[in-house]
Structure formats: structure tokens, C-alpha cells
Amino acid sequence: MIDDDILTIDEVAKYLRVSERTVYDWAQKGDIPAGKIGTVWRFKKSEIEKWVNDRLSTHTMTPLMEGIAAETFISPDRVLFLNFSTKREALIALANNLATAPQVKNPKELVQEILKREELMTTAMGRGIAIPHVRLASVTDMVISVGISRIDIVDFQPLDDEPVKLLFMIAAAHNQHAYYLQTIAFFSARLKNTGLRDALLGAENTQDAYALLVNRA
Secondary structure: OOOOOEEOHHHHHHHHOOOHHHHHHHHHHOOOOOEEEOOEEEEEHHHHHHHHHHHHHOOOOOOOHHHOOHHHOOOHHHEEEEOOOOHHHHHHHHHHHHOOOOOEOOHHHHHHHHHHHHHHOOOEEEOOEEOOEEEEOOEOOOEEEEEEEEEEEOOOOOOOOOOEEEEEEEEEEHHHHHHHHHHHHHHHHHOOOHHHHHHHHHOOOHHHHHHHHOOOO
16 A cells, blocks of 8 residues: 555555445445545545454455355346447436336436436446446345347446446445445456356347356356
């Protein structure tokens, strides 16, 4: 970690090995010690180190990836093939699909909050993947919809400039913060596998895509 006493979002993200978006969300919600200088978030090095140590000692940041089973929050009817070139169209279509899940009690709010989050910062992760995500009081349990785009979605503005074609939209309850972050990390890690990405993009139907996602292919 760098020696400066005051850290930026980028520096905290690198230290914690999470995305800048995750650090931004934590700061916005007061989940991590932070303050604003003008309009930008800044963090004290000593406070971040204490925050990490406290959570490691209580196991709240212990990875649970081995315990995550994709079939608990993905179903074949929430795998969707998309044919939109803009992220707004793709996000609305996927959010409308996700809103059909019984865990989502306010479909209109879900769509609005997904779009609002995307305006704050892109959810594109690189490698043609985006993971739009929200936590809402109107969601009773975590649920995911997966979008497989048949055409490039060109305006997600990913860091690597690769057009997005795989979307994993996650909605969770407010009290699922840790599991929500671990699920995002789980999919980010799994989708580093080029073979899996290619297989999903080449899937002929939703059942085949679902089988790949839950390791039943």
C-alpha cells in the first residue's frame, strides 16, 4: 500500500482488490470510513487499515465463493437473449425480466434504480462483461437475470473498450451486503475463463446457457 495518509477511491480499490465502483458504493452508504473533499471521496490510510482488520477478525470479509451455488439465484427463465445495441435498451429488457421474479416486489423501482446506478458509473468489468447491481428494500432475497447479447452493446464505456455482450444483473435485499459483494466477485472470477464466455455467447438456447452457468454442461 502507498505511504500517503490520504487515499483516493482508486488507491483503496487496489488495496482491497475490489472495483472502484464497489468502494464508491461503500462510501455512499457509509459502510467504509470516508469523507468528501469538495465533491470527491477521500480515505484515511489508518482508518482503512483498521476497517479491514476489524472485518477480517470477525470473518465478515472471508470469501464464500465455494459456498455460492448459482442455481440458488438463477433459473432458466431468467436467462435472456438480447438484440440491443445500447445499454439502456439492454438494461431495461433485463430488468423487466428480473422483475418477474417473486423476490422483486416493486418492478418499477428496480428498473429505475438499475438505470440510476448505471448513470453514476459504468458496471462494465472488461472482457465484454457488465454486472449491473442494486440492493433494495423491495427485494426480499438475491436474484439474478443473465443477458446474452447477439450484437455488440457499444456504449457501456468499459476500460478495455471491448463491447459488452454478457450481462449479469443482480438484485439483493438491503441486509445481504456481504453476500451481494461476494456474488459479484464470484461471477467476475468465473467469467475470466475465456472458454466459458465463448460457450455462453455460442449457446443456442437458454437451457444450454443455464447448464453452463450452473456447471451442468
